[in-house]
Amino acid sequence: MRNYLKRxxxxxxxxxxxxxxxxLITGPKSCGKTETxxxxxxxxxxxxxxxxxRALMEINPKAVLAGSSPRLVDExxxxxxxxxxxxxxxxxxxxxxQFILTGSANPEERARLHSxxxxxxxxxxxxxxxxxxxxxxxEVSLVKMMKGSAPGSGQIExxxxxxxxxIIIGGWPSLIxxxxxxxxxxxQDYTALIAEVDISRFGGKKRDPQKILRLxxxxxxxxxxxxxxxxxxxxxxxxxxxxxxxxxxxxxEALERLMVVESLPAWSTHIRSSDTLRKAPKRHFVDPSLAAxxxxxxxxxxxxxxxxxxxxxxxxxxxxxxxxAEANGGKVYHYRDSRDMEVDAIIEYPDRTWAAFEVKMxxxxxxxxxxNLIAFAKKIDQxxxxxxxxxxxxxxxxxxxxxxxxxxxxxxxVLTA
Numbered sequence: 279m280r281n282y283l284k285r286x287x288x289x290x291x292x293x294x295x296x297x298x299x300x301x302l303i304t305g306p307k308s309c310g311k312t313e314t315x316x317x318x319x320x321x322x323x324x325x326x327x328x329x330x331x332r333a334l335m336e337i338n339p340k341a342v343l344a345g346s347s348p349r350l351v352d353e354x355x356x357x358x359x360x361x362x363x364x365x366x367x368x369x370x371x372x373x374x375x376q377f378i379l380t381g382s383a384n385p386e387e388r389a390r391l392h393s394x395x396x397x398x399x400x401x402x403x404x405x406x407x408x409x410x411x412x413x414x415x416x417e418v419s420l421v422k423m424m425k426g427s428a429p430g431s432g433q434i435e436x437x438x439x440x441x442x443x444x445i446i447i448g449g450w451p452s453l454i455x456x457x458x459x460x461x462x463x464x465x466q467d468y469t470a471l472i473a474e475v476d477i478s479r480f481g482g483k484k485r486d487p488q489k490i491l492r493l494x495x496x497x498x499x500x501x502x503x504x505x506x507x508x509x510x511x512x513x514x515x516x517x518x519x520x521x522x523x524x525x526x527x528x529x530x531e532a533l534e535r536l537m538v539v540e541s542l543p544a545w546s547t548h549i550r551s552s553d554t555l556r557k558a559p560k561r562h563f564v565d566p567s568l569a570a571x572x573x574x575x576x577x578x579x580x581x582x583x584x585x586x587x588x589x590x591x592x593x594x595x596x597x598x599x600x601x602x603a604e605a606n607g608g609k610v611y612h613y614r615d616s617r618d619m620e621v622d623a624i625i626e627y628p629d630r631t632w633a634a635f636e637v638k639m640x641x642x643x644x645x646x647x648x649x650n651l652i653a654f655a656k657k658i659d660q661x662x663x664x665x666x667x668x669x670x671x672x673x674x675x676x677x678x679x680x681x682x683x684x685x686x687x688x689x690x691x692v693l694t695a
Contacts, residue, residue, distance in 0.1 A: 283451070285410055286605040286695055287314050287403050295348055295375035298399035299368030302354075302379045306537040306564050307476075310451040312352050312402065313378040314607065317376055320515040321345030326353040327358070339363050348378045355381040368397045382476075382536065383647045383690060402537075404564040405449030407601040409694040413444060416694035418678045420602045422624075423686060424667045426635055431678035434689040438587070441639075441674055442577035445590050448567025449597065450453035456576055465571020469494060469538075479498050479534045485529065489514070489521060491572070493529050497539060497561055502589040502596075504558040504614070540564045542596055545611035548659040556614040558559035566593035584639075592637040595672050595690055599623055599635065605695040613654070633668040641676030641687070 294301045295318065301313045316322065323342055325331050334341050335357050343349055354360055364377050379398075408414035446458040446465075453461050455459070465559040473490035476526060496505075496514040503515075507530070511521040533539040541559035546574070563569055569590060570580065580587050600610045603625045613621040613634070623635040634654060636647035651669040658666070671684040678688045 279380075282313060282317065283406070283412070283454070283542060283629055284404065284408060285310065285314050285403075286601060287401060288317060290401055290605065291315070291318050291378070294399040294401060295378070297374065299371070299374060299397045300364055300377035300399070301348075301375075302381070302398050302400045302461060303403055304381060304400065304503060304537065306405070307382040308450055308452055309403055309405045309564075311382075311403050312350075313451065315350050315352070315378045315380050318348060319350035322350040322352060324352045325356040331357070333414070335360070340367070343367050343377070347373075347376050348376045349376065350380070351382050353382070354379040356473070384593050402595065402604070404540075404601055405567075406451060407598045407694075408444075408691055409598075410601075411449060411454065412691055414598075414691045417692040418688050420599075420625075420695055421606050423670065423688075424627075424631060426667070428680040429670075429678035429692075430686050431685050431689065431692040434675055434691050435676050436674050438581050439577050442580040442587065442590070445566055445580065445592075445594055446570045446577060448565040450565070450567070458611060461567065462571055462574065465567055466574070469568060469572050472533075472536060472538055474537055477529070485532070489525065490529055492516065492534065493521070493526060493531070494538075494568075494572050497533075497563065498572045500561050501563065501566065501569045503561055504556070505561050506558065510561075537564055537566065540600075542610065542612050542623075544657070545613045545626070547613070547624075548662040549554050549615065549657050550659050551615075551617075551657060553615040553617050553619075553657075556616065558614075560596075562593050562596055565597055566590050569593070578618040586638050591639045591674060595635075595637045596623060598690060598693065599672075602693065602695040603627075615657075619650075619654060621651065621658065630664060631667050632663065633666050633670065635670050635672055637672050639674045641673050641689075644671045644673065644676075644681075644685075644687050647671040648681060648683060648687075651685055652683060 303315055305311045368376055409416050418429040423429055443458045447453050447461045460567040478485045482642055492514040496510050507523050509528050511523045511526045514521045528659045540562055542562055543559050544557045603610055608625045611624045613624055621634050622637045626632040634651055636651055638647050648671055655666050668686055670688055673689050676689055678692050681685050
């Protein structure tokens, strides 16, 4: 059996178990939720495969929860009513760290999460970052850089073929050690199952698998852009009739609930000028490998279109920045204003500390990116927002360093939380 590779979620889970009666781990299928939960669990019940569950849920649901704490209730959403039993059990026991729940979809009703307030803590888990997979040296810490530490590393050289292959393989634990051909088969099966089975489980409403696939293909073509619902509807229609915008919006919501799609929200901030902030999110999958899989892109095909390659690389960076930032409570956004000044990523922490990031595949493109970051920082009302903790260009190759103008340059493959 393959050894368990540590995840940033491990530490987050341990801390949440000390604070809450139950912890819910959400995330897309196959991102490693169950394996991570098992590391902390005292006992396990698999709601989707255990033969006794159906009978117990009809006769004595409370018996499902009997076992050493923390009791892992895997794929809890197969029997949504178990949520209320866990909530009552947490109230009765009056102890922390009693249950861990895992599932591949967010709770269907906001009321259910509200009813768990004070009892449940929620952790969002994603596929693995480059560091978690051993593809980043971890020489540069994001949190240390946020505290003023200057980055430094040895020379990093990624060939375009190697980078494209890493994007295709993605952060899926089951693909550790696999090549891009195996990964593409996995991704095509994964997305087909989403379209044909999983997405129709929400609200008991049957949805057209072909329309779902066409929408996901459109999202893949428009990855790392602010494509509107209208443009997605038109693009997904192709030579056929344009998809209904309401249908696209509904399907997008379902894909987000399944955590297949994870758009990047716009940053709400204070700026000095009279320019207005754009509010449109950037389109991303939870892992850019899904875009490659949906479009059937080999490393060679990705490499043949360097513009699109850049969008995929940006999405890879966003995935990792989300993982690294959230390990310390941060959130990731993007910025665009009415003058089309754009910054690829903004990280903001609960104490309002913030930093800005530009993404450039080539080390040689850092000058333009650094100038943009400096101009952007001057545009922010720093009396209200504070000075940026860091301005950083994320690249694929080169060395980690701090430039004379104060802007950091960091290859993604040396970064960690």
